[in-house]
Amino acid sequence: DAGVIQSPRHEVTEMGQEVTLRCKPISGHDYLFWYRQTMMRGLELLIYFNNNVPIDDSGMPEDRFSAKMPNASFSTLKIQPSEPRDSAVYFCASSSALGQPIQNIQYFGAGTRLSVL
């Protein structure tokens, strides 16, 4: 398997623009997570899905952030409008209970480095 695939790897945009980050989880995984990583706050969970249904979005910082998972192989995280304080590395991760001793072993993508000017 190719692992979790994220695109784009880098995104530079101007304040006020809409940003869409994309994620393809590992095939067969039923959990998908979106994280944001900054030096100050570390790795923060934004939202996670189980079987394409959002389970916990308490980490989404505000209404400017939204996430969707239209099917088992694709998810998006959208920021509209973007602000400079949204600059961070955004990670997608997926997991599955099948074949795992515990359910919450997560496999991460390489991340999208977002810079909002």
Place this chain on the structure above:
Amino acid sequence: QKEVEQDPGPLSVPEGAIVSLNCTYSNSAFQYFMWYRQYSRKGPELLMYTYSSGNKEDGRFTAQVDKSSKYISLFIRDSQPSDSATYLCAMSVGRADKLIFGTGTRLQVFP
């Protein structure tokens, strides 16, 4: 106060040294403990996991959990330059619960 605290480092050691990385936590309900390794400009990857208290060894790596002190450790023996990375601890209450991550400790092993 954060649920999980981790010294950000950087920790710089010579090749061959024994490295000790630590996390403290406040939620006594945590039962699942993990260590992730993150190389520069990469995503975190699982290194080790443990359930409840005790030790677990995997090659040069040993994970320890002391629930009475709410303290977990990762030891790296015979450290190598290839171990240079950021190490993040993570923990959860239940088997299927979301993970709470520490901020990570940056480790540099110089030849």
